[in-house]
Amino acid sequence: MSSKLRIHSPAIHYFDMVRRCHSIREAARRLNVASSAVNRQILKLEDEIGAPLFDRLPGGLRLTAAGEIFARHVTVVLQDVERVRSELDALQGLRTGHVEIATVEAVTADLLPRVLKDMRERYPQVTVGVTLLGSKSIPEAVLAGDVDLGLAFALPRSAELEQLSVGHFSLGAIVVPEHPLASRPAASFAQCAEHGLILAKSELSIHHLLAPLRERLRQPVQAILESSSLELSRQLARRGLGVAFQTRIGIEADLAADTLKHIPLNDGGGVHSDLGLYVRRGRHLPPAVEALARQLDAEIRLRERQEREQLA
Structure with missing residues (x-):
C-alpha cells in the first residue's frame, strides 16, 4: 500500500525532476508525462511563489535564488515521504525500503561489500543504490537529496551535515x-x-x-x-x-x-584520515536508512579497533 503513497502535489515531484535534469523535456520523459504538463506545474508554482524558479538558459534550466530556497524545502518534503513510506511498510511487517549512498572508492573493496552482504541477509527486501564520488563531492550529494547517506574520508565540519559515525585510520x-x-x-x-x-x-x-x-x-x-x-x-x-x-x-x-x-x-x-558517515542535519531517517547506518557504524568501529590492535 505505502509503495503508492502520494501525499503531496504532483508539482513537487515535477519540480524536483526538472531540478535534477535541468530540462523540462527530459523530466517529462522520466516522469512519463507530457512536457506541457510539467511546464504547466512549474508555471503554477512560480505564480504561487511570485518569483521564477528557473533561469531559462541556452544550456538548460538553472535554479534561481528563489528556486534554491524552494529546492531545499522540496528535498526535506520528499525525504520525509520516504521515511513515512518505510515506517508504514515496517508496520505491515514488510521490512522494505530503498537506500541511496554516495561513497568513496576505497570502501568498495571490502568494507562496504561486507556491510551490504549483512544487510541482504537481515533485510532481504531492502534495496541499495551506490554512487562513487570523491570525498569533496559527497556533501553536495547528501544536501541535494540525491543520496540518503554519505561515506567519506576527511570531510571538514559542516553545520548542514550530521556525522553519524567516524573512525580514525592511519594514512x-x-x-x-x-x-x-x-x-x-x-x-x-x-x-x-x-x-x-x-x-x-x-x-x-x-x-x-x-x-x-x-x-x-x-x-x-x-x-x-x-x-x-x-x-x-x-x-x-x-x-x-x-x-x-x-x-x-x-x-x-x-x-x-x-x-x-x-x-x-x-x-x-x-597522519590520520577520518572515515565518517553523514546525513543531512535534522533529517528523520527511514527505517531502511537507519538500519544501513547502524551496520556501517558497527563495521567502521570494528575496523578502527582492529587497526589499533595491529599498531599497538
Missing part, C-alpha cells in the same frame, strides 16, 4: 614486500619521496592530507603519477613502480596475501 605508504621501506614500522613523507611518489589528485581527500607534507620537502619532487583512482595507484604500487598512499581500508586483500605492505606515516606524530 600510510603502500609498497611491495621487497621495497626498501617495507621493513620499517613507520616512515616519513620525505623518506617515501626518495623512492618515487604515486599521488592522489585533488578530488581525493588524500591529496589534501599530503599537501602540507609535500610543501615541506626541501626540494620539490615530481610525482611519477597523479590519479583520481586509488585502484590504479594500488596496482602501480603492486608492480613496484613507486610509493602510493592510503589507509588500510581498500587494501585488505593485499595485506592478507602479503602482496602489499602498509607503512604508517610518522610526520608530526602520524
